[in-house]
Amino acid sequence: MSRWKPDARERLERAALDLFAEQGFAQTTVPQIAERAGLTTRTFFRHFADKREVLFAYEEYLPERVAKLTDFDASDLDPIAFIETGLVEAAETVFADQFDRLRAIRAVIATDPGLKERELRKFADLATLLTDALARNGCPRADAELTAHLATTVLRLSLTHWLEQETPERSLPELIRETLSRLRSLTRD
Amino acid sequence: MSRWKPDARERLERAALDLFAEQGFAQTTVPQIAERAGLTTRTFFRHFADKREVLFAYEEYLPERVAKLTDFDASDLDPIAFIETGLVEAAETVFADQFDRLRAIRAVIATDPGLKERELRKFADLATLLTDALARNGCPRADAELTAHLATTVLRLSLTHWLEQETPERSLPELIRETLSRLRSLTRD
Numbered sequence: 612m613s614r615w616k617p618d619a620r621e622r623l624e625r626a627a628l629d630l631f632a633e634q635g636f637a638q639t640t641v642p643q644i645a646e647r648a649g650l651t652t653r654t655f656f657r658h659f660a661d662k663r664e665v666l667f668a669y670e671e672y673l674p675e676r677v678a679k680l681t682d683f684d685a686s687d688l689d690p691i692a693f694i695e696t697g698l699v700e701a702a703e704t705v706f707a708d709q710f711d712r713l714r715a716i717r718a719v720i721a722t723d724p725g726l727k728e729r730e731l732r733k734f735a736d737l738a739t740l741l742t743d744a745l746a747r748n749g750c751p752r753a754d755a756e757l758t759a760h761l762a763t764t765v766l767r768l769s770l771t772h773w774l775e776q777e778t779p780e781r782s783l784p785e786l787i788r789e790t791l792s793r794l795r796s797l798t799r800d
Numbered sequence: 801m802s803r804w805k806p807d808a809r810e811r812l813e814r815a816a817l818d819l820f821a822e823q824g825f826a827q828t829t830v831p832q833i834a835e836r837a838g839l840t841t842r843t844f845f846r847h848f849a850d851k852r853e854v855l856f857a858y859e860e861y862l863p864e865r866v867a868k869l870t871d872f873d874a875s876d877l878d879p880i881a882f883i884e885t886g887l888v889e890a891a892e893t894v895f896a897d898q899f900d901r902l903r904a905i906r907a908v909i910a911t912d913p914g915l916k917e918r919e920l921r922k923f924a925d926l927a928t929l930l931t932d933a934l935a936r937n938g939c940p941r942a943d944a945e946l947t948a949h950l951a952t953t954v955l956r957l958s959l960t961h962w963l964e965q966e967t968p969e970r971s972l973p974e975l976i977r978e979t980l981s982r983l984r985s986l987t988r989d
Contacts, residue, residue, distance in 0.1 A: 728917035794987055
């Protein structure tokens, strides 16, 4: 994969996000993205299935991350502690320093109902991955499923609040902990 | 709207679901649906924007139902009680006697990633409607948002479990109460 251009993927992403912002997602073509990046469309298609997938490319790392996160005996799971640990770790690694990039991606997604649907699928797929991984490691399936859906809900809402800010004044881990503590208090007897 | 054929909408839906099941969603065209129903494509388009919307038509009633459900002072909301009351009422009215129809719709949706994304948007839109309605009636916005997302998560999981059954042995209200009690126990300190 184009060893002489190790930054091809990043350049394509940058070019795509710039063009989506300048002229709109629907109006942007793959040849335009490749041209802006100074690369060929063939190179584009070595990195991304289509222009939409530029916005969702990091999904390919999810299975590996979920596997790591769930590599323990889950038969006696503390769901809230698990969600907090997992999400805060993700916030401090995957999402750290990605504020501007994720904000640009989010702005594009907000312009197109089809992209919003695609993003919802991303979170639904993550919930399925997490459910299966927890169940495989001994967590009763119904508990695994609900824990996974709570985790993705908390992640989605916290990410939204984080990226609604113009600057990352409140950090993502802080917003995750806040959402989790709200969850506990709302579901208390 | 074709007064002389008051059942046009139901006939079109029935014809569409039958054709989707027989030959696949992608392979089915609007003229085929209209022909099977003994109606014109023009009549089809008076009732549905496109063939996909046959599967999601009942969404148009959501705003009205959400407005009714949230017509109270929500400044001192008990989220779990609110979710239980609202969902069980919906289960006993909107979803009652719809088991076979919803199961047929679900089977079609499962065959197509685009339809799955569309369904996810349905639940996301419902969460937004609920958030806004609760906030308008005095619930702090962050609480309204989390309550609305918990409600749609519980509804989605309970519906899935209900429709996974070949016959509705376990009722939807029963499954909703079970999911809610699991939610409480998982988030308990």
